[in-house]
Amino acid sequence: MVDVTPDALAGPQGPKPRKTFSRRNIFLYGTLIMVALYYALPLYVMIITSMKGMPEIRLGNVFSPPVEITFAPWVKAWSEACTGLTCEGLSTGFWNSVRITIPSVIASIAIASVNGYALANWKFKGADAFFTILIFGAFIPYQVMLYPIVIMLREMGLYGSLSGLVIVHTIFGMPILTLLFRNYFTSLPEELFKAARVDGAGFWGIYFRIMLPMSVPIFTVAVILQVTGIWNDFLFGVVYTRPESYPMTVALNNIVNSTQGVKEYNVNMAATIITGLVPLTIYFVSGKLFVRGIAAGAVKG
């Protein structure tokens, strides 16, 4: 007798086998690799070019790695590159951008989160009208408001100053941030808010003790949106500040476009990477939190 289990299963059983090189997979991963290359290649060129000396660049081998690695272009971009008038590199612009971004991010998020909380939980008179106006504000093109704001800032005596620009950034961040926070707070269970009211907590008590601790993901999303948005801003920076307080993006533009002497591609590449480093770092550090925050209700109607 052969040892056969009487109830041995015949036919398909267990997980369905999958081919690694199915047509579907080749198409899917092929597309993904193509797209990834499309985005990664320019970055690769920038990085290697920034580490070559000018003679090597003149040879014209755009894709070949540097024969002799040098960091001199980076140093020059940071502290010596000329912007037409001065030769201080990007450093001044960097610190200007820091001084613009930090207060703008804090002010806009603080105000917008309280707005969103009030709109979501305290149904005050005129809340709907207020919200409609705010959302409408998000659709007005910036260009329409550029000059009126110049006049307003001049009347307030803030035209050309960093604080003027901070106010502008705070105001322009308001519609989208308020919408973001309102939607998030609306998605939190309403009974929690009711319980806190029965427990005698007031407007600020509920905001700080109940809502804030539950809102870390959405605050992360807001910080990322604002830091990248304000750091990358060029238009407001160039319109509302004077040359000595230009943000980094404007400084970068002036370095790259300065017409004196030869075009130093390696310095330009280094300067561009340095400018992009801040948003890039933010993405890498908080990418996971960002995704979680988006999933937690940022995009829920």
Next chain:
Amino acid sequence: MNNSVEIKNLDLEFGAVKVLQNLNLEIGKGEFLVLLGSSGCGKSTLLNCIAGLLDVTAGQIHIKGNNVTWAEPSERGIGMVFQSYALYPQMTVEGNLSFGLKNAKLPKDEIAARIKRAAEILQIEPLLKRKPAALSGGQRQRVAIGRALVRDVDVFLFDEPLSNLDAKLRADLRVEIKRLHQNLQNTMIYVTHDQIEAMTLADRIAIMRGGKIMQLGSPDEIYGRPINKYVAGFIGSPSMNFLEGHLTGDTFEVGDVSIPMAGYDFANGGAANGAATLGIRPEHVVTGELVGNAPFQADVTVDLIEPMGSDTVVDCQFAGARFRLRMDGQARVTVGDTIRLGLDPSRASLFDKDTELRL
């Protein structure tokens, strides 16, 4: 002043939608009142009005003799328990219990004493240092009850507190809430759509429909003498059988069957004539040896049986309508059997066909 809560001419509208209309209700001190009704009838809305979480459109609310219509929720002397527990997720159990007391600026030792007492009563002492996420559904709801308990208030408001629990836990916690009420003797207003909870817990039940209270009475009254056909059909499981027919003097005629109604306690003294509906609860239909004593008897054929262990629900055709009756779980019946049933008119209900009110 013996009433704990009084609601006077209360209206509540959401924009154009009238949710509560001219509602009046008086709840005695220490009473357990259950608001029972199907979903969307305005039970939670009424409870939120009492709690002060909604501004009323018209009317007044009094708690312990004070007009609290404009008072903040925390000033009304109420504690509230929600269906979703609504525990503060970032605080420990202890933090949840003490949050309201800290807001009221109570001294530290008083807070500690109250938390200790509530934790003992609800047996949640080992859980005090845990976060809500680390608790089971039943434990969470205990903590939520504890949050109302530490406030040391006269009126407890419950909004479907057991609806999110599984059947066994629900039964357990129901008993605990009843015991809690027996020990504390607080006034409790309890919202539910579950008639078992209502019948077992309530001193009085208010049946709500469309923002109005249809009937207010003890569980016995609601069950035994439902004021209209809606209440009769809503209470009881399986629900009451209705036979559409005609009432002449003491006789109810449906199809070719006449049922003598002698012994029925008419609501307005005398008998009535005209089109009517006879309501008979499945558990009031007798079978087997008891049939001999019943004033009315008939033979029916079994169409369907639903065994439930303790008893068996039998479906049949009677007087041209679907009719259900409840037999003992031990009874041996099979589909197609002919059984003899007996009815007692004194336990039935008669309703006017048009107004649907009790006759």
